[in-house]
Amino acid sequence: MPRSLTVDPKVVRKPGVVTCPEIPINVYKSDPKHERKRFGDELLRRVYYDMYTIREFETMLNEIKTQGEYRGIAYDHKGPAHLSIGQESTAVGMCLPLGVEDFIFGSHRSHGEILAKCYSAIMKLSDEALEATMKRYLGGDTLAVVEREQYEDIRDLAENFVLYGTLAEIFGRNAGFNRGLGGSMHAFFAPFGSMPNNAIVGGSADITAGAALFKRINRKPGICVASIGDASSGCGPVWEAIMLSAMEQYRTLWPEDVGGAPPVLFNFINNFYGMGGQTAGETMGFQVLARLGAGVNPEAMHAERVDGYSPLAVADAMERKREILQAGKGPVLLDTITYRISGHSPSDASTYRTKDEVELWQQNDSLASYRAYLLDNGIAGASTLEAMEQRVVEKVTQACRLAVALEVSPRPRPEVIEQTMFSNEPADRLEDREPEVLISRDENPRVQQIARKSRSAYDQNGRELSKMKVVAYRDALFEALLYRFYEDPTMAAWGEENRDWGGAFAVYRGLTEALPYHRLFNASISEGAIVGSGVGYALSGGRAVVELMYCDFMGRAGDEIFNQASKWQSMSAGVLQMPLVVRVSVGSKYGAQHSQDWTSIVAHIPGLKVMFPATPYDAKGMLNLALRGSDPVIFFESQRLYDIGEMFVEGGVPESYYEVPEGLPDVKRSGTDLTIVTIGATLYRALEAADELAERWGLSAEVIDARFINPLDLDPIVESVRKTGKIVLASDACERGSFLHTVASNISQLAFDYLDGPPAVVGSRNWITPAFEMEDTFFPQKEWIVDTIHERVLPLEGHKPSTVQTGGDIARRYRRGV
């Protein structure tokens, strides 16, 4: 809600009709004479060569999958192979006009797109550039395999490199483009602009939008194409990606010189089926997919249906749309129709379509038609084409032979997976240029306001100060963000209400004044696309900070957090980095859908760093750590804590830059008799419990704030338990499946001989969160901790529990499932 735009009732209440531009369908008319002039004969022949390469490559895989053999090379490939036989013209046509700097992100069916984009780049790159890229990539491992074979020149070698790198990846080999860790559905080769292909339907849409944001915000050349299936138009995140890409602010509010809307093209490769569901007439209602553009913006996304069976029609459309995108007038939607002759996968019995239908398309086969086009128009003679075909078969056979042989192409060492889960390469700035800011830090009104506050929660006499007078948790977060915005020019932040509002919890207040629109902006209410675009932004080379207003909204960004942010570093074998911080605010007071602590859910997902500071000192030190890192961080904050001051560190929150050591739990209060470990705001309830244990029973409790969920150094906790023998773990996460059970289980194993009782976990009830006034029945309270100690660890003399924390009640709750 920018103040600069007025919502005028006079305007919005006026009657009228919405008019839509016409959406063209298959307007391209082939004109051989014109085409020979426009593209040149060599390129036209090259189109056939590329299409034929894809056809042979996919045919090879089909034979391997269905017959266990290709041209005498036997192999049993157990993994997936979603083939695109029939769709070659769409891939080659799409990539023909694209530059090396243009990105395409694909789907599970993208072998053809990898080859087409890479071959297109090979055409455009110099020998030197090609050689340098191949030598550098994965330490030259891929090149080493193909270099030993015969080749004519660098381009020939580069083609072999692409064929082999892709196939070795599909077969899960160490010299594959992603060391075999991605496989068929995720293979890609970033140096040539073939970006991650995604096995989640539509998964590429918001990632592509993020990549386009990266290009626009950082003034990079090139466009970004999401090559996704027609059926993905039914996916929410795809719509979210479109909405995020079509925000009017790019043209109205962002600085003009930034260049307008992010250059993103949603290229729906419309083969009319989503697996077996027929989008045309059965599972969707648009009839013509291109119609969807009409619902998005006045330009109807410049939508068009393109005849994908004609490579030149596709190339023509791409060239025209690329210009629109470069002019900042995107986004663009293409409905590129095509047909896969092959099944969804080799196990597909095609029960959902008739043989007649497949035959109809075979009669229209794009490869055969284009061959005829070349012959009929004298662009190539039959012998030329046959020589070309022969050459392709030889190359594909060579790639197959090399990729199948285990002695030539061994599997990756399993340690590679462990080593690539995190990149762990902190960097002050991801590009070396002056960050774009509007004012100096000293001029910042928030900075000036904070300067008047106490860095500590207490005054010099140890008296607690009013919350208005202290540098609070939210201020500490602000300082970390402001610091990095002025250090790293690529850093950008977006989410809901991030700009003028200052974030729903005022963390960003003061940033609106400091940063131009393209570094801090409000996103559509599209949690999936907010995180997904962050993923795309980060893997393209920028530092993204995105926000989920409430932890509960994480479900809306499930795939983006669970499958995308977490996995791409290792699925790319470390080729990609993921400097993405997802700020997640854990709520309270607002009931069941606004109060959940879902730290345990992300703790379960490999590949995420998870942090949850509970004090202003830690908030700043940990956000500093996260914002300098190269890994995806789910950064939890607590709405109970935004206004508290620093109570533990003498002198309060340092003004200068510092980082909290990664994974290190912090002893907030030393003790000798028992250990209480907390995550999040429960720290303060644990301290109340510790006070009561001291006052009533003379017990000295050691209170440790884990701070980190992953990575987590268990040593300090084990050390404490060795001393005390007793441990209670508490957080606001629901008890069942709480990450604290994982910690407790590990403590049992690492400190078993020192334990004087079982580690006891105190979590929220396995209920919905009730109204604020009843929250003490849901979230762990001081009494729960004391009662748990009494019932399960150390009976306290004369204590009368006020809550039920017995072992018997655990069993009862589990029987009832609550």
Add this chain to the structure above:
Amino acid sequence: MATEVLMPRQGQSVESCIILEWKKQEGDAVTAGEVLCEVETDKATFEVESPADGVLLQRLYADGDEVPVLERIAYVGAEGETVAAGQEPAGDRDEDREVVGSSDEPAGAGDSAAGTRPEAAAAAATPDSETREPQAGRPEGRGRVFISPRARDRAERAGVPVELLTGSGPGGRIIERDLDSALAAGTVATRSAADGVAARSGRPEIEASAGTGIGGRVTSADRAGAVGAGGSDRTSGAARTAAEGAAGRETSEQRLTGVRKRIAERMLESVQGSAQLTLHTSADARALLAYRSKLKAAGEPYASITINDLVLFAVARVLPHHRGLNGTLEGETLRSFGAVHLGMAVDTPRGLMVPVIRDADLLSPASISSEARRLAAACRDGGITPDELSGGTFSVTNLGSLGIEVFTPVLNPPQIAILGVCSVEPKPVYAADGEVEHIASMGLSLTIDHRVVDGAPAARFLQALGKALGSFEVLLSGAEPVEE
């Protein structure tokens, strides 16, 4: 059908025996009368013979296992024969499996498992309140102590038997603070007791670094190995000093077995189970010493008759006139005997043993002497039979030869009196002329079970014995003394 081999009952009071060593392996051919294994009672070792010709089909217990008498310990049968289902060991199957299973474990673990068996059987058989009611540290009865790993570890280090701790943790679990309060209350065992506890529990303390488990953790195998090696260095604990590590100064540990274990139980049972009172006096030893000199001068066989033999003779002759002390108390039955079967304490390498001289009241000093010598030798070489070790009506123990001037003998239950013979020392007495003179005097310490023997009759016996010793040659006349 296979023939069962039973653990024989060797004597009335024997309840169980420990298998010292199997002489035959499963599958070995055996003939009737061939030794299958050597077993040890609390009092003696003996051999178990094969009851039939054939093959040793199955051994039901391992070396070191304690087995109740008349329990099956093995089967002998034809080669290839299998033991029928009904022939499996008696009693609850699960429990037996537990014992048999644990028998395969190394010695330390096996022994403690065998030790739990009678308890487990009792708990299963008698649904009394004691085994059913949750107790401190024993929430589920069956003798299992529930104790946290931390408390157990610290108790072992401190040498506190966990059985003596009371659990205050959840469900009665013994936790660290229970040990702390026991320590504060002073119920801590001494260091030597700590050694004993460590040995008795079969878990001698081993430094963590000595463990072969993951992370240097001490596994049961480490513990068994330490026990099997006949005790290990006590390498940790507060009491350890640097000098202890020097050669010849190591602390050694031993598991209590056989005779020593039985002695320990009997002694504790004796002290805890009766009201012991010891009376001390002394007797004029001049006549005794003079007679002994004469015997010595007479040469063999008289020279072998010792002072102790002569005291035994005197006791055997005086005792029938003080029947209140020549008896046993078993339960609520008090027996007093006309005959004197005299127990005599013998020091052996395996510990104290008390063989019995039958009908001592009928024997001459020479017969008593030769019988005493025979029995002592049998005790020392292990050939003593359980029956020679039981049936005593009164016992005599002699520490006088070791210079002990006075002591308090411990009753040998179910006997109700025991005489301790002390050293001969000069004692000042008033001579007839009123002057003080020193005479040779023998100390006598008589312990009685005050539940059934009063002080005065005991004193009268001592008085009579003193008089008999003081005029020993008169006693030799065989004349009946006149009751006073």
